[in-house]
Amino acid sequence: MPARSKVGSRKRTAPRRAVKAASGPHAASASRKTRGTSKKKTAKPSPAAGRKTGKPSPAAGPRARAGREAPWRQEFQRFRREWRRTHPPRPGKRHEMARTFLKVTRTADTASAFSGLGLKHVPVIVQNLGNVAAYTCVVRMLEARPRSPIHEKIPLGEFTLGGQLVFTLQPGERTTVRVPFMRTRANGTFIAIVSDPLLDPNELTVADFNHRRLLLANLT
Numbered sequence: 001m002p003a004r005s006k007v008g009s010r011k012r013t014a015p016r017r018a019v020k021a022a023s024g025p026h027a028a029s030a031s032r033k034t035r036g037t038s039k040k041k042t043a044k045p046s047p048a049a050g051r052k053t054g055k056p057s058p059a060a061g062p063r064a065r066a067g068r069e070a071p072w073r074q075e076f077q078r079f080r081r082e083w084r085r086t087h088p089p090r091p092g093k094r095h096e097m098a099r100t101f102l103k104v105t106r107t108a109d110t111a112s113a114f115s116g117l118g119l120k121h122v123p124v125i126v127q128n129l130g131n132v133a134a135y136t137c138v139v140r141m142l143e144a145r146p147r148s149p150i151h152e153k154i155p156l157g158e159f160t161l162g163g164q165l166v167f168t169l170q171p172g173e174r175t176t177v178r179v180p181f182m183r184t185r186a187n188g189t190f191i192a193i194v195s196d197p198l199l200d201p202n203e204l205t206v207a208d209f210n211h212r213r214l215l216l217a218n219l220t
Contacts, residue, residue: 100130100200102137102169103212104192107176114183114190114218121178122217124192128169134196140164141181141217144189144207153206154189162190190218 069077105125113122122141128134142159163181179192192215195202202213209216 098130098132098199100128100132100134100137100169100171100196101212102134102194102196102200103127103129104139104194104215106215106217110215111218114220117183117186120181120183122181122192123176123178124215124217125174125176126169126194127174128171130200131171132199133171134169134199136166136198137169137194137196138164138166139177139179139192139194141179142191142193143183143185144191145185146187147189147219153208155206156193156204159191159207160184187220189216190220191215192217 103126105127107123107125109123113120124139126137126139128137140161141163142156143162144154144159147154162183163179165177165179167177169175181190183190189207191207191209193202193204194213200213204211204214207216208214
């Protein structure tokens, strides 16, 4: 019985010696080799694998992307292509920008509304000839000294504000408005000027009565 125990103990110690031999000075180089081979063997996912899982491939063309676009975007693209086909670009032609084009004219009662001093309501006709609404359409009533001679153009800096009216005018709309005006001069030049500070600002510096935005309301 004691001899069998010795033989069994020798057989068990043999694997331990092999492990110790493997843990010698060449163990580090062997581990490095195994690490290098493990990195080389890792396979990268192919683009085909991404398509199988439903992920979009970077190499997909415009037709493949068109199938994944929203319906409203596809409809917009079709509309833009149709517009370019029916409206080819013309050399030298500029596209019209959105702006208002205001014009003021007199009525039959404009001149008679200035009789006497005090608060008046002067009727004038205002028209928007532009392609966008004038949300801040302003009509101002101004007064200044009489003109001498009659063809003199008075600078707008000499006029004083007697009243104004702010309203909204849609594109193509023509309407008659009554502008409140406080008359303080017995004799003078009274004008009405229309403008839109946002899309049609006033560019006049003198009272040019041939301009669309200015009206000679009365002259006494």
